[in-house]
Amino acid sequence: LPLAIIIGIPLVTGCYILMNVSYFTVMTPTELLQSQAVAVTFGDRVLYPASWVVPLFVGFSTIGAANGTCFTAGRLVYVAGREGHMLKVLSYISVKRLTPAPAIIFYGIIATIYIIPGDINSLVNYFSFAAWLFYGLTILGLVVMRFTKKDLERPIKVPIVIPILVTIVSVFLVVAPIISEPALEYLYCVLFILSGLIFYFLFVHYKFGWAQRISKPVTMQLQMLMEVVPPEEAPE
Numbered sequence: 001l002p003l004a005i006i007i008g009i010p011l012v013t014g015c016y017i018l019m020n021v022s023y024f025t026v027m028t029p030t031e032l033l034q035s036q037a038v039a040v041t042f043g044d045r046v047l048y049p050a051s052w053v054v055p056l057f058v059g060f061s062t063i064g065a066a067n068g069t070c071f072t073a074g075r076l077v078y079v080a081g082r083e084g085h086m087l088k089v090l091s092y093i094s095v096k097r098l099t100p101a102p103a104i105i106f107y108g109i110i111a112t113i114y115i116i117p118g119d120i121n122s123l124v125n126y127f128s129f130a131a132w133l134f135y136g137l138t139i140l141g142l143v144v145m146r147f148t149k150k151d152l153e154r155p156i157k158v159p160i161v162i163p164i165l166v167t168i169v170s171v172f173l174v175v176a177p178i179i180s181e182p183a184l185e186y187l188y189c190v191l192f193i194l195s196g197l198i199f200y201f202l203f204v205h206y207k208f209g210w211a212q213r214i215s216k217p218v219t220m221q222l223q224m225l226m227e228v229v230p231p232e233e234a235p236e
Contacts, residue, residue: 002156022046074104087203092228101228125185129174130193136170139163 023038026045035041043054078100081090094101114123143163145152178186 070104070107074100074107077103077107084204086200088230092230095227122183122185125177125183126189129177129186129189132170132173133193136167136174139166139170143167 023032023042026042027035027038031041032038037055039054039058040051043051047053077086077090079091080086081088081092081103090103090106091100092102093099114126117123140163143160146160146163177183
């Protein structure tokens with residue numbers, strides 16, 4: 001894992017920098033701002049008549065990213081349910097395929113809600129704000145634990161300056177867009193995140209009786225329809 005990080009991050013960073021240098025070499029700043037799809041415009045200028053390759057590979061990249069996100073995000077929800085941070089039903093596993101089907105379906109529903117407005121700019125602002133907010137909080141947690149949990153075993157340990165630097169960058173990426181160009185998307189994002197506390201306190205933390213009476217039939221229906229079981233009952 002450390003070797004993959006050491007090689008992968010500089011490699012991807014280098015590719016991004018070189019691609020942007022290519023854009024500015026072929027197009028003026030005004031053309032870049034006016035272009036609806038910079039990569040497509042670049043392809044028309046440089047690769048014509050093979051410019052169709054650019055949107056094709058953009059499609060491949062999108063599918064690959066979506067595939068990776070389904071694998072990672074769905075299993076994050078699964079682990080959250082297993083550890084008691086979310087509804088237990090989200091930790092159930094498909095008997096036939098041995099996959100966290102409820103967690104992946106839940107993630108798909110949330111993703112569908114995101115794209116309902118149909119505004120790509122709002123979606124980018126919404127997603128990047130939420131993503132960097134939680135990236136920053138996660139790395140900040142690592143910094144805090146470095147001082148409060150000094151005796152914990154750490155299979156991978158990096159110099160403390162790296163998580164501190166990432167935390168500072170995360171704060172900048174969260175705060176700078178709000179200051180430079182305030183938009184309602186950021187407020188909607190915060191409200192959407194905070195709304196999760198309602199479900200957490202009702203169904204997970206306090207486990208109110210009436211809330212459990214609502215969730216229990218839903219869990220039973222899911223077990224029958226999707227053929228899922230708790231992790232401890234899953235086949236080997």
